[in-house]
Amino acid sequence: MPKPNTRFELDVEDLDLIETALRKAKREADIDSREVADLLGRLHNQKVFYRPDGTYVGG
Secondary structure, eight states: OOOOOOOOOOOHHHHHHHHHHHHHHHHHSOOOHHHHHHHHHHHHHTOOOOOOSSOOOOO
């Protein structure tokens, strides 16, 4: 029996498109918003945000 794919190759644009589509579907459709919010949260938690090594002024 084949195993499911647990390794996905998505780039930043792919993830942005998925997040945008989920947010739009949540607004327009009658779907369980808790499931969508949970999925969006899991996507957010997997992101690696860029932070430079040196001193920087955020804003």
